[in-house]
Amino acid sequence: MKSLHDMPEGTASASVSLDRLFELAEVLGAMMARGVAERGLTTARAGLLWALLHDGPMTQRTLAARLGVTPRNVTGLLDALQADGLVAREAHPSDRRATLVSLTEKGRTVTAALRGGRNSMAAELFGDMTATQLEAFQGGLEVVIERLRAMR
Amino acid sequence: MKSLHDMPEGTASASVSLDRLFELAEVLGAMMARGVAERGLTTARAGLLWALLHDGPMTQRTLAARLGVTPRNVTGLLDALQADGLVAREAHPSDRRATLVSLTEKGRTVTAALRGGRNSMAAELFGDMTATQLEAFQGGLEVVIERLRAMR
DNA sequence: GCTACATAGTGAAGTCACTTCACGATATGC
DNA sequence: GCATATCGTGAAGTGACTTCACTATGTAGC
Numbered sequence: 311m312k313s314l315h316d317m318p319e320g321t322a323s324a325s326v327s328l329d330r331l332f333e334l335a336e337v338l339g340a341m342m343a344r345g346v347a348e349r350g351l352t353t354a355r356a357g358l359l360w361a362l363l364h365d366g367p368m369t370q371r372t373l374a375a376r377l378g379v380t381p382r383n384v385t386g387l388l389d390a391l392q393a394d395g396l397v398a399r400e401a402h403p404s405d406r407r408a409t410l411v412s413l414t415e416k417g418r419t420v421t422a423a424l425r426g427g428r429n430s431m432a433a434e435l436f437g438d439m440t441a442t443q444l445e446a447f448q449g450g451l452e453v454v455i456e457r458l459r460a461m462r
Numbered sequence: 463m464k465s466l467h468d469m470p471e472g473t474a475s476a477s478v479s480l481d482r483l484f485e486l487a488e489v490l491g492a493m494m495a496r497g498v499a500e501r502g503l504t505t506a507r508a509g510l511l512w513a514l515l516h517d518g519p520m521t522q523r524t525l526a527a528r529l530g531v532t533p534r535n536v537t538g539l540l541d542a543l544q545a546d547g548l549v550a551r552e553a554h555p556s557d558r559r560a561t562l563v564s565l566t567e568k569g570r571t572v573t574a575a576l577r578g579g580r581n582s583m584a585a586e587l588f589g590d591m592t593a594t595q596l597e598a599f600q601g602g603l604e605v606v607i608e609r610l611r612a613m614r
Numbered sequence: 615g616c617t618a619c620a621t622a623g624t625g626a627a628g629t630c631a632c633t634t635c636a637c638g639a640t641a642t643g644c
Numbered sequence: 645g646c647a648t649a650t651c652g653t654g655a656a657g658t659g660a661c662t663t664c665a666c667t668a669t670g671t672a673g674c
């Protein structure tokens with residue numbers, strides 16, 4: 311079972327790299343969950359706020375599509391965020407079925423803090439790299455991401 | 463809000479790299495969830511099987527520690543895995559409070575398939591890299607993982 | 615030996631993210 | 645004007661997790 315000849319050349323070290331990738335995903339996920347929890351959020355709710363920060367006010371339907379989840383799920387997330395005063399549901403100007411969701415003042419404050427945290431995290435992780443190193447690393451990641459997406 | 467002078471030198475590109483990292487974590491997670499679902503599993507259950515594959519039969523308590531979850535949670539995961547015939551709960555030889563969990567024949571078959579899938583995924587991702595390139599990439603990942611762990 | 619205390623697993627109850635299905639309210643095509 | 649698609653949400657359910665309480669068993673200390 312542990313023979314070196316069970317696998318084609320190079321598979322073992324490629325598997326180690328993949329293990330590292332999974333490890334990274336795990337650590338990163340835990341990291342983010344913790345950071346976000348410190349501000350009274352969950353990753354799902356933070357993701358929603360993040361979407362609003364980047365793309366501005368949106369319909370719930372659009373939000374669902376952007377997050378890749380069911381519209382029903384968005385309803386639930388918004389209920390919580392609205393109860394915390396982070397988002398507001400307003401009437402859509404031209405479609406009375408739809409709801410326009412936007413960040414409240416408090417929501418903007420919280421997302422700004424999240425962004426700040428993210429930036430200092432990035433600085434701590436990559437701050438001492440040269441622009442060249444950084445670009446190389448980033449390029450490698452992009453290749454991997456690209457291939458992963460192509461794999462489906 | 464979008465001024466180039468809001469942040470210290472280099473922060474912007476570091477943030478882009480971090481974004482890539484998060485993107486990678488997301489894609490990788492989705493990928494794994496799908497692969498594992500094709501075999502009738504969830505990531506949590508697959509993680510448990512994986513632990514058993516690597517470290518052999520274990521106590522539920524040990525399993526909980528190894529997975530970083532509550533013992534109670536392990537009970538639930540095992541209930542499902544046992545119902546599917548993938549693991550077996552045996553009496554611990556020396557401690558009558560404890561339960562020894564091990565893979566069944568079917569469990570070994572499934573984990574072998576999972577490992578095969580992982581290996582071919584690794585091959586597809588990294589197969590065309592030279593050993594040198596691979597080592598460089600892996601080294602970069604390890605640095606990042608290390609720093610992330612140190613960050614808590 | 616017995617008592618005191620720690621440890622292994624599990625029932626009960628609850629949270630969070632997510633889903634499907636059904637339904638009422640509105641928009642839209644013809 | 646009417647059929648039909650679309651927007652949001654109630655109801656119900658799943659899976660991964662948690663805490664808390666409880667039973668059964670191991671382990672000291674005396």
